[in-house]
Amino acid sequence: MSDKPVIGFIGVGLMGHGMAKNLLQAGYPLVVKGNRNRAPVDDLVGMGATEATSPKEMAQQCDIIHICLSNSPQVEGVIRGPDGILAGAREGLIVIDASTADPNSTLALAEELAGKGATMVDAPLGRTPKEAEEGTLDVMVGCDPATFDKIRPVIDCWGGNVNHMGPTGNGHKMKLLMNFVSMGYASLYAEATVLGAKAGIAPAQFRDVIGSSRLANGFFDTFMRYTVDRDRDAHKFAVANAAKDLRYVNAMAMEAGMVNVMSSAALQYFAHVEAIGKGQDYVPMISDHVARLCGVDMEEEAKKGR
Known part of the structure; x- marks a missing residue:
């Protein structure tokens, strides 16, 4: 026993x-x-x-x-x-x-x-x-x-x-802050990668430069492992869950009585992907959706310079 x-x-x-x-x-x-x-x-x-x-x-x-x-x-x-x-x-x-x-x-x-x-x-x-x-x-x-x-x-x-x-509740508050940072990264990385592709910088080049600089981090590595290498399992966290977390972040900011420009902006790409019925896509796939909005085929762009 x-x-x-x-x-x-x-x-x-x-x-x-x-x-x-x-x-x-x-x-x-x-x-x-x-x-x-x-x-x-x-x-x-x-x-x-x-x-x-x-x-x-x-x-x-x-x-x-x-x-x-x-x-x-x-x-x-x-x-x-x-x-x-x-x-x-x-x-x-x-x-x-x-x-x-x-x-x-x-x-x-x-x-x-x-x-x-x-x-x-x-x-x-x-x-x-x-x-x-x-x-x-x-x-x-x-x-x-x-x-x-x-x-x-x-x-x-x-x-x-x-x-x-x-005390009880502080764990969930801290987790929302963590996910605000990570989903903010996801939105930033997706938009920057697509902007690079539109301007003639291949996603692989973007990864090589940022990934070898002081801006590198573990989240960047897994995000780009999908965006560039097309590893679908690089970060298995659904867009729907990310959008839910960002809504909780925005509610927490509203309750705290603060301006929350960044968390409101970060939510928009995730809300878009949910709205078109792709909420079960994983977070790094945000890059594909941002690319489509801008007339870019990320699958083709990812082949360049690999």
Whole structure:
């Protein structure tokens, strides 16, 4: 019989599968709740996880529950639904929301869980499914210090760069700032690459110069690995999720009462791609859409100078 806490995991998709796998490999008893895609659930069950029929059932069995979903309405559904976590919550339960969510929603859910003696932790993620599988994700944690000390060994199973940001809600606020920067980069890189192509600078040349300068960074590398090398899996993060995050950023800025010219501008390319029905394209593919708007075939431009 394990002396480790029983861990639940809701949302074992691109990011969640690797995180859950690492918890299993660290010896934690794991209970999973799947969605339409059975493959990751079946894979984890094959490694020793058990499957819950509902979030309520999971809350009744588990000491700590992870949620890794796409947006706040989905998180609210698994917590507040008729068979949700609140329906089965008990004293001492800890819910770790690794989604990128609206901080106001997070704070409301935290209050509701506290009414059942449970604790809400926001621990959104940075990096990609590759790092999720490797257990080296960036993590921004919002909770009280005592809870952070209690969950740190669990988070260390799937997180590499773990930062305690302060009280509940601050993790999601920091994650929105991170995604504002990264999606701002995506918009900037796409527009600059297309402008270069229109002006006679091949995308490969643009990458060589920027990539070898002090302006280089990991996000630039993965963005250009698609834009120039056409590696579709270079950064598996959907445009729809990026657009959602930028909307949350704009709402946070409005609530803070500040001018937000850059975050408003960054949203526009992503909103366009959603509007034409391509929201499931990955973020680096923004470069193709910006190119089409400007009469450029990025597939052909990418061949130049490679």
